[in-house]
Amino acid sequence: MKTHVDMNTLSQILEKLRQKGLDNEIKMTDHGKMQGVGQNKIYNPDDLTIIKTYRFEGDSDPADNSVLYLLEDKEGQIGYILDAYGMYSSQEIAGFDDFLKKIPTADRDMQELFS
Template sequence: MTKSTTAMPIIQKNHYSTLTDGIADLREKGYDHDFDQAEFHLECKKLKKNFKPENFTITHTYRFEGMTNPSDNSVLYGIEADDGTKGILIDAYGVYADAISPEMIEKFRVEYKSVDEE
């Protein structure tokens, strides 16, 4: 069995108390822009740029689960584009997940592995 050559992002053990804490930490690390997910690409409206799946890397992934309401589930992504643009994407998952292309699904597929196992 051969190992995939595509590097998969790791959902890291969530060491943040809140989504807000995670966002603040990524901002301190230079993830200054906000990305929106479209069917075939990511959008950075502030820069008026679109990034196809082959033009960005997911560098950080943190999952947050609502304690009392399953609709509060979200994932915080730290993303770096090939041109050096760094930003975040906050994505709801579950019943509110948006329809995206197979290429975007593949890009956001993650390996469930805790930081402690590295």
């Protein structure tokens, strides 16, 4: 998927987030809670908003799919959830899909973020 700023790979988007200081990954813990990696911040679905979703397919294997969710928390901090989907889903913890479905969405133009 191409964005307005001509980034079409997962690594390009993750690198741009890193350059902007927004490489705050959010993962589900073994206890079924969403937590910022390296942070003591625990999130409920209503603490987050999905502001952009990017989907990627592998060049050599269409089953090699991933999705990147850009999120904003109630304090305005940007973070992301990265997941493989389909048969290679990397989220095996029960409750991940339910948690994700409960996060409100507000699809935004992210050009200002990546410019």
